[in-house]
Amino acid sequence: MEEFSTKESYLKELKQRALLPEGFRTAIQSFEFYPDERDAEEPMKMNLTLIELDDPTELFAGVFTRNAFPGYPVEIGRDLLGEDKVSGVLINNRISNVRCEGGRETALKIVDELKKLRQSQFPYFPSSTGIIGWKLPEEDLCNNLKPLIDGLESSDLSQAAESIMTTDAFPKLRSIEIDGGRICAIGKGAGMIEPDMATMLVFVLTDIAIEREELRSVFSDVINETFNRISIDSDQSTSDTALIFSSGKKSCSSVDEFKKALFSVCHSLSEDIVRNGEGTSHVIRVKVSEAETVDEAVALGKALVNSPLTKTAIFGNDPNVGRFIQAMGDYLGKNDLYINPEKINISIGDQVVYENGFFSLDEDKEKKLSNYMKDCSFVNSGGYPPHEKPVDLFISLRRGTAEAVVLGSDLTYEYVRENADYRT
């Protein structure tokens, strides 16, 4: 449970986490542009971020959104997974390049231009996040590649963590040391977050060498157990992307240990993303245990954290257990599934609220729980970023041995405000 009292102390901590693994360089470049879609008097600002390997690598993996109408960078990224080697990734914020005429060609042109300027044999992934439906400013982007490249340096990743932000409230960067090397990951995303990926971009860098197929399998497992178990608003973005690159500079002593280390980094980063959810004032952490299968546990956990009535109750510090039962029963009914309600136990924090099929609540317990929820709220908490105390819900189904933890956020005025005013 880390808590940072000031922005300065957090950014200082981030600097310490941000040391690059061996074999990587990064650069950022900001510029102003006038979007085609607006007769704007004021220009908009766009950030370019480049993450590059000293030597192109064959050790890389990617996981992308399952949204059926993905952005062009996602389509291109899927194709690039088949390449022998890649040089790195070029990221822009502000416009996400989804289903605008010529968008695919523009994305290809920009990374191709970069490849030429770097005189590299191997391609770069394009990655875009921001408004859906607008066109990327192709010419401005191309003109800014040269100054971007001039800024390449091999010290730390914290500027990149800031540069990829859109509506994020704070930069997100987690790292760990292993086998004399490092795993270092940055992520962005605050809305349109229900992974099977999210408007979430995650870039993981390591110098630990893991054979390509093994890296892909490990990465896919870890993403599935971390970023694919969070939901801010149940809305899966068109542009979600998680990429991992290894420079292969350090040898790996145990793939299992590497996987644990990678899980730890990705789990912390996924918590950061929920904590930074648009308007989030409580992180909701649901542990569903004694389920028949992990899928069942995940599905019920997601049903809870995606129910608007559960989310608003938690925003209001209201231990409204009726809504939890409603949300789970709704999911089961809609999917023609059955679980015996008389076997279920539910606790909030350390208080049992539903036992053997019946509500177990009284006024005193509700007051305690309401205070517990207030204590977990970010309202008036003041930290930057907010503290790491979630509202814990424990659901025991008493029908098996599988379990899963799902993270979500509450539904607040601020969420509505941010999303009603996003472009205006």
Next chain:
Amino acid sequence: MEEFSTKESYLKELKQRALLPEGFRTAIQSFEFYPDERDAEEPMKMNLTLIELDDPTELFAGVFTRNAFPGYPVEIGRDLLGEDKVSGVLINNRISNVRCEGGRETALKIVDELKKLRQSQFPYFPSSTGIIGWKLPEEDLCNNLKPLIDGLESSDLSQAAESIMTTDAFPKLRSIEIDGGRICAIGKGAGMIEPDMATMLVFVLTDIAIEREELRSVFSDVINETFNRISIDSDQSTSDTALIFSSGKKSCSSVDEFKKALFSVCHSLSEDIVRNGEGTSHVIRVKVSEAETVDEAVALGKALVNSPLTKTAIFGNDPNVGRFIQAMGDYLGKNDLYINPEKINISIGDQVVYENGFFSLDEDKEKKLSNYMKDCSFVNSGGYPPHEKPVDLFISLRRGTAEAVVLGSDLTYEYVRENADYRT
């Protein structure tokens, strides 16, 4: 398109709609009680509503929530569908009688007591709506049956429409004349609404005689095409119930015509329920056409009206077409379905905004659309109930001939406020 400028003019209109079909009587009774779950200084108020046939009828049908953890009245109601005849329905608001210890016995006892007092051979449906998890005040309810019965009268249904309300902003009653008789329906429900039924109670009365099995088939079809195509917050309640009773006093000239009339009443009533959604400031009406199947059209329509990002955009009068594409693509991706995005056309009102796979938007069009959405907003509209202008979205998939209309509501500060403060 009806619009009522004052509460008085609406209630006057309601009186005209409210004439009971032949063969029915109704009564209401209010009382105060102290719930077991609270050390309350102030009592709470509960309304009892009785709808009774002059002669028990075998012509009745019911459709209930698919929530896997239904309330006791729903469990009992399902059983009653097998009875030869029923006497009517007894409804209470305030507490919904779901999964509290002894709740089933209490529900059975109250309707049994009523049956005895009425010296009837045939049972009454119980029906409860309100807080989940609390116990019904059994003794108070039994004590109020006698005064309730004393008030039975056979003139109109408008008092019943008011008596069953919980968080509803206005009473909802629709009727139509057919074959010298009438179909008259009341409904309640404002939150926890995504039917496959909703915290929605709907009671339809008619004097037109339709053979029982035919009535059940017609009713099920009509519910499926009206109340099962609305969603306020995607949360399916534990207590949703729709019941129809016919006194059989008038003969039916055409079942098809009866079905059309029933559809008309239920469609208008389902629109009333969305218009009355908690915090709703825009009704969203999505017509999905040229789909392969009706199920596909309904599912995509629901994906749109349930997407928090689509809902907040419409609240903000923002024609954010990117979010519509995201929401549909999200649904398709999560369900391993594919539709070619280059075939899709989308219009908002009379403006084409996405054509042949690409966004078709400019600043001028966006301004027009934002004004159109403002015109459809209830904010500052002042009517009681609000006007009947929805935001129309037209989605053409160009892959088949099926179509469906789905109704939803936007997501507003007021929705969050009502649901964060529901019990406090």
